[in-house]
Amino acid sequence: MRELSRLLRLRHPIVQAPMAGGITTPELVAEVSRAGALGSIGAAYLAPPQIEALCAAVRARTTAPFAVNLFAPGAPEPSSPELAAGVAPVLDAFRAELGLPRGEDPPAVNGLFEAQLEAVLRCRPAVFSFTFGLLAPKHLRALRAASIVVIGTATTVEEAALLEEAGVDAISAQGAEAGAHRGTFAGAFEDALVGTMALVPQVVARVRVPVLAAGGIMDGRGVAAALALGAAGAQLGTAFLGCPEAGISPAYRAALRSDAARRTVVTRAFTGRPGRAIRNRFTDAFEGRTPPPFPEQHRRTLDLRAAAARQGRTDLMLLWAGQGAPLVREMPARELVETLAREMRERWETRETRPGGAG
Structure with a gap:
């Protein structure tokens, strides 16, 4: 110490x-x-x-x-067009809910x-x-x-x-x-x-x-x-x-105060890299699916996550939280x-x- x-x-x-x-x-x-x-x-x-x-x-x-x-x-994990195609329908369905256009291939940042x-x-x-x-x-x-x-x-x-x-x-x-x-x-x-x-x-x-x-x-x-x-x-x-x-947004704060904070999951859904977040519709939609790796999936979901945050849609927001979240x-x-x-x-x-x- x-x-x-x-x-x-x-x-x-x-x-x-x-x-x-x-x-x-x-x-x-x-x-x-x-x-x-x-x-x-x-x-x-x-x-x-x-x-x-x-x-x-x-x-x-x-x-x-x-x-x-x-x-x-670090060297990026290998990706493929098949991985992107496999998750595109899920992401575009959520975009439609949020009033967003269909997704486009994000530019790489090196x-x-x-x-x-x-x-x-x-x-x-x-x-x-x-x-x-x-x-x-x-x-x-x-x-x-x-x-x-x-x-x-x-x-x-x-x-x-x-x-x-x-x-x-x-x-x-x-x-x-x-x-x-x-x-x-x-x-x-x-x-x-x-x-x-x-x-x-x-x-x-x-x-x-x-x-x-x-x-x-x-x-x-x-x-x-x-x-x-x-x-x-x-x-x-x-x-x-x-x-x-x-x-963080008011909706994020409300989620931390809710019973939802008791249910966290390690997921690749939002960024392609495993992370612990509050479980919601977005994480559930990727159960059993393999998204593109980080940072490709991160870039592919940026517009969706931003719109969900603006609209207070905690069912589609990225809500990073640890297992101690109910004690916030x-x-x-x-x-x-x-x-x-x-x-x-x-x-x-x-x-x-x-x-x-x-x-």
């Missing part, structure tokens, strides 16, 4: 997960960091000028450290990571985090030369070992309970659906760098449990969706961080004063 705090200059061993797609607004990131935790910008879908503008907006609100997150570059990373290096945040794979040695050297702390994402012990060997400063161990994209990059994602309680102590036992526990952590009890498992801190994403600063609390980000820290301290104090406790 002390090592993580030293690395990241934190008062609390809490990291707000970097949720891409507009969720991590400058207000959310800045308020989390101002409270003594680590706010994170999910910048994976942003062009370099947008990354620089967001970093500037955060710095206009706080001098505290924050993180920027990108998707690690080489974006290099330009994004250059923007990050110009911004020089305190922390750079990444998911979906490993960074090239030249990328790590550039980040290290800029004195930026680097955090990689692992969903298995084997991935954690690869990240440590590559030279990251810390590892986010993503349990199966976590919302949004799975970070799996070595092996089948089905084999990497390991719960946080099982994954974290195994990763801690394998690597020497600090480990963050991610997945299913919603309150101070969860943070304390992560520390008890040997983690240096906890990374929370879904817990911050209830903050007014989070960039509606409170400002700064208050949530302070509440998490207080609950964590209370849990540790209770533990230490019990018979047989550390005290």
